[in-house]
Amino acid sequence: MGAYDFDHAVDIAWCPGCGNFRILESVKDALDELELDPANVVFVSGIGQAAKTPQYLNAHYFNGLHGRTLPPATAIKASNPELIVIAESGDGDMYGEGGNHFMHAIRRNPDITNIVHNNMVYALTKGQASPTTRQGFVTPVQVHGVTQEPFNPVAVAIALDASFVARAFAGDARQTTDLIKKAITHKGYALVDIFQPCVTYNKVNTYGWFKQNTYTLEESYDPTDREAAFRKATEPGKFPLGVLYIKEGKPTFEEGLSLYRQDARPLYQRTVDMEMLRGLVDSMRT
């Protein structure tokens, strides 16, 4: 039993065979292998099936609003930089409802890990298109098939010069675990977009389909070359898996906050500085 397992049975709301089970195991394995104390790990999620993941492992969590995963995650890290913060949710939550926050979280570069379960469909609301749904995919709402260009999260992240961008496939547990570990240990915002088969509402992008349509980046691939990374992220055909892009040396959001420069204490340990306050009021007398 790992540090993130409960000592009691957990009633899980996912369909049998759901890709989320594999991702949950990979996340727990990654945390265990990194020997991170659950008392210091905070999961932040939105709404959707993927967003339920934090319910099923023994850490702190903030399960907020649909699409609003990254703003609280950023603020939690900024309020107590000693915490390990993992923002985990689905493609609808992160790229659809939360698309604006996705862009701006990358720009802010908080030292958090962003795990996105990408099943190319809205599962919780029963099968409508998500931002990453492939063209032609027929749903109860997109009855003639999706016409819009699918959102490419890794290309967008590289375009925004994100500090870490990786893509995984839930069907490859070892690789997924390793990529999550790299993302957590990376300093700065780290995206791991994980292809996740939905066995109920996506009969097109199945385990078999993902297996056939992905490949692992070769050893010689240099993730620090931004132009090459962008080419990889946008190339037609099979999707590359692995670390697509790393931008080292970017200052994090928390590092940019002046209040931590003289005093590293998290916010909860601070008290009102009476003298400072008195001084501010007195400065308005003259």
Next chain:
Amino acid sequence: MSIVFSGQAGQGLQTLEALLTRMLKRSGYNVFSYSEFMSRIRGGNNSTQVRVSSRRVFSYTRRIDLFVPLHENAMERFHDRITQETVILGDRAFIEEQYLDGHHPVLEVPINEVAREKGGAVYANTVLLGILAGLFFVDSDLMHEEIRMILSGLGEDRLQKNLDASDEGYERSKKLLKPGQAAVSIERTAEVRDEVLTDGINAVGLGGLAGGCTFVSSYPMSPSTGVLVFFTKKAESSGVVVEQAEDEISAVNMAIGSWYAGGRALVTTSGGGYALMVEGLSLAGCIESPLVIHLGQRPGPATGLPTRTEQADLQFALYSGHGEFPRAILAPGTHEQGFSHTRHAFYLADKYQVPVFILTDQFFLERRYNVPDLDTSKVYDQRFIVQTRADYRRYALTENGVSPRGIPGFGEGRVRADSDEHDEDGFITEDFSTRTAMVNKRLKKLSGLQMEVFPPQLFGPEDYRNLVVCWGSSLHAVQEGLDMLGRDDTAILHYSQVYPLAEVTAEYLERAHKKIVVESNATAQFARLVRSETGIAFDGAILKYSGLPLMPEDVCEGLHEKLGKKESTHGRL
């Protein structure tokens, strides 16, 4: 004495306002100032009213004693406020023909010409400052000191030209009054010199610091942006995380995230921005997060009048957010309350784990006057967070509905916050009895909030015949308006907390023969709240929603009409 400068955007009226009010206050005069301005960066017509008095002054008046036009057309919007008692001072070119008829007192000074002689038209404001300093017998050393302080960024050459320009204005003022014309005679008070000169923005900001605010996330929107800027300026010295979010949705979710992790967070916004925050409000309600929302009102709907004032978001603040959960709404009337109530908002939010509003408005935030002090002896530093044990349950059911609030990273327990209905541990549940228990738990907190309500303040005779009820920033205009009317059978009841409504409300209202409500909105929103809570209806309403602040004259005329003749004895019927 009421002075009005009328100029264009970009003419430096704000600097003049700051210089003049500081200088006069430091000379021992009570001062008040407020600028009304258009939503544009250049041109248009803006005006600043500065009131100078031997008594404390807090409100914006229709009356103008001294009018200074600073550009062509500067008088156009003021025809109904310039009377034959109004002295007009300034360049002849800016004074309309109709006022040069001999029936209006005019003090001609070629301000622009003097400014050009001193180096350029940009020095016109300092020439004017000098004239006013002379008229009010301000010590010229003090005037210089203020100019050096406020214009310190200009560089030595331009600073010196400003000083010279002010000296020239000062000299000219001595020759302005013809024999027989009355000089300014307003009594000065030594104590006023060292008082605190503040606007609402600083009062709210300092109150936030006193409340232990450590996190501010917001998106700029007039008139609330000043509070964001306040914290930005103080971030370094006072240990506050300040972030301009990508939108108000992000801002409010960040603030809630910060509280979850041990911060004490505030968002500052106005109606349209708050509209975007509403789902976040409901989130705070469900996960029982403290949250402090500064809502600076401006006229709506939609973009409305971006730079003007109104009190029309009371019902919005009260009823926004899906689902049922408690909240508190504070509405400071004075700058002292702006300070103390913002501090109190952090206490309430933290203690009861609820959203708390500080409901101000553009007039409240921008007006400036001197107060004896902002009481920093009471600083909120109570810790309502607990160190968790391994068996910690975030939503443990308790007598008063408040569960001990743990945070991640402080103790051995797990802190689970969930926007879904949850059990005591914070896990998602669809168990109906747990759901019922959780709703009851959350709503119970309203009793605690009710016990800590700021009662309304009564001004005037205890045995009043008529009662004038107001809330928030309307207080001072109502006080001055009633003074003008001069009725001793009428009292004022002012609410600085509008929700929960104080339980003594019915008692006060039942004692009155006539009950009049005064609000800066079109639908008497507070009166509706009072009626829904007490069943008592008002007999009349004085409502203003033009975008300008409520003025004492509005109140005086409204009360005159609504109260009728005074009874010979002012006892109860």
